[in-house]
Amino acid sequence: MAIFTVIGLGSFGQTIALELTRLGHDVIGIDTNQRNIEDVADRVTHAVIADATDEKVLEELNVQKSEAAIVAIGEDIEASILCVLNLKNLGIHQVWVKAKTKSHHTILAHLGVEKIIHPEEDMGIRIAQTLSYPMVSRYMALANDHFIVKVIIHEKMKGVNLHGLMGKYTEEIRIILVQRDKHIFYTISEDFTLEPNDILIVEGRQHDLQKLSSSFQ
Template sequence: MKRKTIGIIGLGRFGGTLAKQVAALGHEVCGIDIDEKVVQKLTPFITHSIVADFSDEETIRSLHLQDFDVVVIAIGDDLKAKLLTAMVLKELQAPYVVAKASSDMESKLLERVGVDLVIFPEMNMADRLAQMLTREYIVDYFQLSQDIGLVEMNTPAFMVGHTLEELSLRSRYGINIVAIKRHKSVMVPPNPKEPLTEEDMLILIGRNEDITKLSQL
């Protein structure tokens, strides 16, 4: 695995957690925040830590963040600082800039200044939890696009004892099972001629509406 250099601007709940997790995976992390106390708390967990004010353009330029493989803008509610940081980083030709947004308007503004990826941590988590709470059998859910989801689900009762070949899920429901977790092993791709068991965990991809129909059978 290539060791990456990642700068994380804003070390609140999201940025701080991200910094620690990325560092734990063996990558070089530089965490930056305007609050000295917040920076001090993260210092033992990451490679470098800096106190800096991202409402000041010269400060942003002086940190040479364009030399990092990835920069994540995880600033909280200061939209001006987010936009200024994004504009300066893209002007300096930072390779890949990710920014956290809390609204569609923020997302559009960040995209206009050239951010490579805009994320909605709170909204994404809410969507994920809603899917898990309202669909029977579903254990975990990841949104791949506006209408496509990747789902981990318990094997529905009507599938137990049948093979994937017999069930014809792709033609009947528009669902693709890409893997099966059985005990401590994962079958990728799954054997289409092997009957499913009650203990199997299915990993599947499909349109949200098709996943909903399948979970209600």
């Protein structure tokens, strides 16, 4: 169990605070809006109406004991930046910040913030990817244009030999595992055939995964 601080309890901040709580962590939620505090007051460890741009206030709330702090302030860029400075002054090394604009992002980067979040942009990319590749339910970006993707096998792929399907991509795309109901296959035999609702996890370059995706349509 760890302690986390979430500053800014709008929709985005609330989602983070409540999920961290659900995962068993202690959460300090801070906002200047009473309604936002009331929304989470009985669902997080501490919910406080406070001005997080005041370093002394943050210190009194013991946010310096946090494993990480998330600055989820939406519109007030100046307040966001002041919060970051205060958190760093209090010795919190892991600071995640929601950036509103490109200039906001640039300033945060100059302040040494490594985890800068663009929720709307990130969600837009995910939606576009889902629309473009409906067979991919989830993906994770790795370095050098590599991705890990999760594919759910549909009815018309029933009985297809997985090695036969992957044959021409063997060198470019790696099968990590196949999940069938509660059973997970890490080693795939030569005669392994797909069943509807199988979950296939593969890794490869984006270009090769795009070529492979046509086989699942």
